Amino acid sequence: MTIKLGVPSKGRLMEKTFDWFGERGVTLSRTGSEREYSGAVDGVDGVELVLLSAGEIPRELAAGRIDLGVTGTDLVREKLVQWDQKVEPLAELGFGFADLIIAVPACWVDVDTLDDLDAAAAAFRAKHGFRMRIATKYHRLVRDYLRMGGVADYQLVDSQGATEGTIRNLTAEAVADITSTGETLRANHLKILDEPPVLKSQATLFRSRLSDKSDENREIMQTLCNTLGV
Ligand SMILES: Nc1ncnc2c1ncn2[C@@H]1O[C@H](COP(=O)(O)OP(=O)(O)OP(=O)(O)O)[C@@H](O)[C@H]1O
Ligand SMILES: O=P(O)(O)OC[C@H]1O[C@H](OP(=O)(O)OP(=O)(O)O)[C@H](O)[C@@H]1O
Incomplete structure (x- = not known):
């Protein structure tokens, strides 16, 4: 039996994740050619490395894969x-x-708070006949945050990358991005609303609540967690 550890396959999180495990005596490495997504774990037996897009790791954890x-x-x-019923943050x-955060053009001098944004959104709709567009890939978090903040007259438009460019491209009036x-x-002449952020994020080690609970896997998980000190 093995347990599967999913880590980002590239980008800013991969290298630091490898370092974090390495500093705790668990060596993660990519194997094969530079472009091959296979890896190895040394330092604890029974752990398999799975290299995945950071964006896919939540779904794979939730499914117990x-x-x-x-x-x-x-x-x-x-x-x-x-999320907290599907995964448990370990460290x-x-x-x-x-x-x-939510950001608007820096030249919107009257818009600094969520109340201002709500007023600007209502005025925008009255003037243009459609709702102010906020570009984001974080639909659920932003919708909840704006509902709590009392902002109503807006629509979310999907942007999976280069989100700050949507305003210049005239496909949105505001953005919600990390x-x-x-x-x-x-660089894109935007300012952050003077409000608490929608969310403060950092890289985190999660355990799947659907994880295989056989005795052998429990033991491997325990050994790994003890080694990592989590
Ligand atoms: N500029 C940044 N500085 C620090 N962390 C960032 C930054 N941009 C993104 N992140 C974090 O890195 C994580 C992964 O984001 P990223 O966009 O690289 O993953 P992704 O959506 O899986 O991309 P891809 O599909 O290209 O691998 C996210 O949790 C995010 O909060
Ligand atoms: O505050 P900063 O340090 O400038 O970082 C913020 C940028 O980093 C992320 O983009 P990423 O590099 O992942 O590219 P993307 O826009 O294609 O998602 C994020 O979406 C911002 O655009």
Whole structure:
């Protein structure tokens, strides 16, 4: 028997995830050619490495196809309804920090709060005959946040990347996206609303609540968690 550990296959989270495990005596490595998505785990027996897109790890955990997985809290909360019934956070890993925020053009001098955004949205609809568009890939989190914040007259438009560019491209009036250094927002002449973020995210190790609970797998899981100190 083995347990499956899902980690991001590329990008900013992969290298830091490998480092985090390595510092705790569990060596993760990619095997095969540079482009082959196969890997190995040394330091604990019975653990199989599965390399996946960070965005797919929440679904794989929820389905129990992987037992453990590293991804951002933002992706888990966005993609899993009642996420805490499907996965259990075991450890925050201290990297991949990003805030999910709402941003508007910097030239909207009258819009700094959610109340201002609501007023601007109502005025926009009256003037243009359609609802203000907010581009995002975080539909669930943003909808909940705006409902709580009393913003009504808007529509979400889907943007799976380069979201800050949608305003210049005239496909949205505002955006809801993650930011870490703030450089992308500044470069696109956007300002963050002066409100708490929708969500503060970081890379986190999650355990699937559907994980195989056979005695042997429990033992492997326990050994791995003890080794990692989580
Ligand atoms: N600029 C950033 N700084 C820090 N963390 C970021 C930044 N952008 C994204 N992240 C975090 O990295 C994680 C993975 O995001 P990313 O967009 O790379 O994954 P993805 O959607 O699976 O992409 P892909 O399908 O291309 O692998 C998310 O949890 C996100 O919060
Ligand atoms: O605050 P910053 O440090 O500038 O980072 C923020 C940017 O990083 C992410 O984009 P990513 O690089 O994942 O590309 P994407 O837009 O294609 O998703 C995010 O969507 C922002 O665009």
